[in-house]
Amino acid sequence: GHSCERRRLRHIMHKVKPTIVRNERNDSEAFNESWRWLDSDQLVAAGASVRVASAMKGSAAGSDFKTTGALRQYAAACSASLMVMTTGAWLGWPSPAIKKLLANQTEMVVNHEQISWVVSLMDAGSAVSPIPAGFLMDVIGRKAILLLTGLLFAVTWLMPLVLQTPLVLYIARFLAGMGKGVAFTVAPMYIGEIASTRIRGALSTMFAGLLWSGTMFEFGFGPFISYNALLILSLVMPVAFLATFIFMPESPYYLVMKRRNEDARKALKWLRNCPSVQPGDDIDANPVEQELKEMKKNVSEEMQNKGSFKDLVTSRSNRKAIVIVLLISMFQRTCGISPMLAYSSVTLPETGTFIGPNQIIVVFGFILTISNFLATPLIDRLGRKPLLIFSGAGCGLVTCISAIFYYVHHQTDIDTSSFLWIPYVGICCFGLTHSIGIGGIPHTLLSELFPQNVKCYAASLASITFALSSFAINKVYITVSTSVGVWAMFTFFAFNGLMCALFSAFVVFETKGKSFAEIQRILHKA
Incomplete structure (x- = not known):
């Protein structure tokens, strides 16, 4: 032997x-x-x-090429995530832009009701595109649909720059939402399919890291430059995406699905930085050939019966997977991240010091970004489940304390001038605890839990869940905060953080270091 x-x-x-x-x-x-x-x-x-x-x-x-292969996978994932960075920029854009719009620093005049529609219409748009995107990425490929969406994002930044009316801003935000739906559906799929098992979790976490980098970009520049200058600077992101991603390979999984085996082999060779098989070499010993053989086997088994939305509920394993992904996706938004991104500049109390809402949202964006990159190595060391539990519990605790502060501050006569720092520290702690777990792991689970024949449908439903959760929260936030109080919304956020921690502890299972086949076996036994 x-x-x-x-x-x-x-x-x-x-x-x-x-x-x-x-x-x-x-x-x-x-x-x-x-x-x-x-x-x-x-x-x-x-x-x-x-x-x-x-x-x-x-x-x-293989050991000699391991480092370079990992760098190439990081490069491809980072390039794809520039699409998500543009999405993050649109998510963060309302916070600095709202003050400029309400202060009549632009050519258009808007009121609070119009502002609520500007904020929420992006989420309405992102609820429309995931299902078509899920079909199209299996027809024209992951790379092609991402490139087309990059062009769409470039147009959305140009529209409000050329025509400054509320209607054009509505349309631009809605189209940006459609781009967001595509990005949230296709980008995690692409990243998960190009990654080797060893670094799949880390690459998937980059999705959220680049998302918050775009948000931090808006927070960092927005309060200190003009409305038009911010739009022009934001246009750089989709241009950078198009300039780099066009050189990246297509997903080898998609190529195998389309029986383009030689193209899949070339893509894998580049991604793994593995040399070609030479005459006299044992083909079975070549890591690319081994991975391609396993990929063909998995795709063949999964594509024997063409998948559909119905398969997400008729299959026992898919039912558990869809419940996990959809609820974790919902908790990501109902923990409070969307309103904090959009409304922090008008929610946080003025302190009368050098640190005010405009300054703290810059810190908030920085924390969201850095903590996501810190989570990148942790997700494959500590695992998905422990980070989800910590993140949900942390978000729940922070928003609970903030809810108590806002209740005392707005609903009682107690002097809170000595405690105005609480919501400022709270939003920073929230950024850390949210980003290190619930902020990025839903996208990782989406790329890991579903077989190839239904993955696009699951990605579509997850994106719709993100969108509808954000739309509902962003639309009612101002209404509830005005009629009941900000404390009521933060109490709701705290409850959802606790539910996220409990759900992660008792329902979610660990996928760290497991292959797609091993994960499917666990789901079948569940």
């Missing part, structure tokens, strides 16, 4: 290069270090089989 070959190779290496092999330990690291300098021809000449020599050579090459 293989162990016999290993013992035989030890003997061979002593014959070929006795100065190299000094350590007779049995650990594989020392063994690999000793043989990796040997040429496969030397091993064969010394008596090793071609199969083992080729496999050993391939394994050594």
Whole structure:
């Protein structure tokens, strides 16, 4: 067996290069270090089989190419996430823009009711596009639909710059919402399908990191430059996406689905930075060929019966997966992130110090971004489930404390001037706890839990859930805050944070380090 070959190779290496092999330990690291300098021809000449020599050579090459392959996957994921960065910019744009619009610093005049529609119409648009996007990404490909959406985003930044009327702003926000729906549907799918198992979680977390980078961009520049200048600067993001993503490979999973096996092989070779199979090499030992073979097998099994929306509820495993993804997606928004992004500049109390709402939203955006990148290595070390529990409980605690403050501040005669720092610290802590778990993990789970034949439908439903949750929260926030009080909305956010923690603890299962096949087996047993 293989162990016999290993013992035989030890003997061979002593014959070929006795100065190299000094350590007779049995650990594989020392063994690999000793043989990796040997040429496969030397091993064969010394008596090793071609199969083992080729496999050993391939394994050594794999370690040499591992770092560069990971960098290429990060580059592709980062480029795709520039689309999401544009979405984040549109999410953060209302906070600095609302003050300029209400202060008549633009050519148009708007009221509070129109502002509520400007904020919420983006979410209405993002509820429309996920289902068509789910179909189109299986027809024209992940890469093509993302590039088309990049063009759409560029148009949305140009429209309110050229024609400054409330109607044009409504249309631009609605179209940006459609782009958001596509980005939230297709980008996580693309990232999950190009990533190797070892770094899949980290790459998926980049989705949320770049999302909040776009938001921080608006928070950082918006309060300090003109309305038109902000629109022009924001246009840079979709342009950067188009300029870089056009050079990235298509998803190898999509290419296998379309029976474009040679294109899939080329895409995998680039993404894994793996050399081509040379004459005399064992094809089965090549990591790209192994992965492509497994990919073909998985896609073939999953595509035997063409998927549909009905399969999300008729299959027991899909039912559990869709419940997990949809509820976690809903909790991501009902914890309060959407109103905090849009309305913080008009919700936070003025402190009378150098730190006011305009300054703290910059800090908020910075925390959202940095904490997401900090979560990138944690998600594959600590796992998805512990981070979800921590994040839900943390968001619930922070918003509960903020709810108490806003109740005392607005509903009683108690002097709160010494405690105005509470909502400021609260929004910073919320940014940290939200981003480290619930902010990014729903997108990771979406790319992991569903078989290929229904993944596009699940992605569509998840995007619709994001959109409808945000639309409802953003539309009622001003009404409830005015008629009942800000404390009522923050109490609602706290309740949802607690529900998220409990749901994650008792229903969500860990997917860290598991292949797609292993995850499907767990769901089938559930």
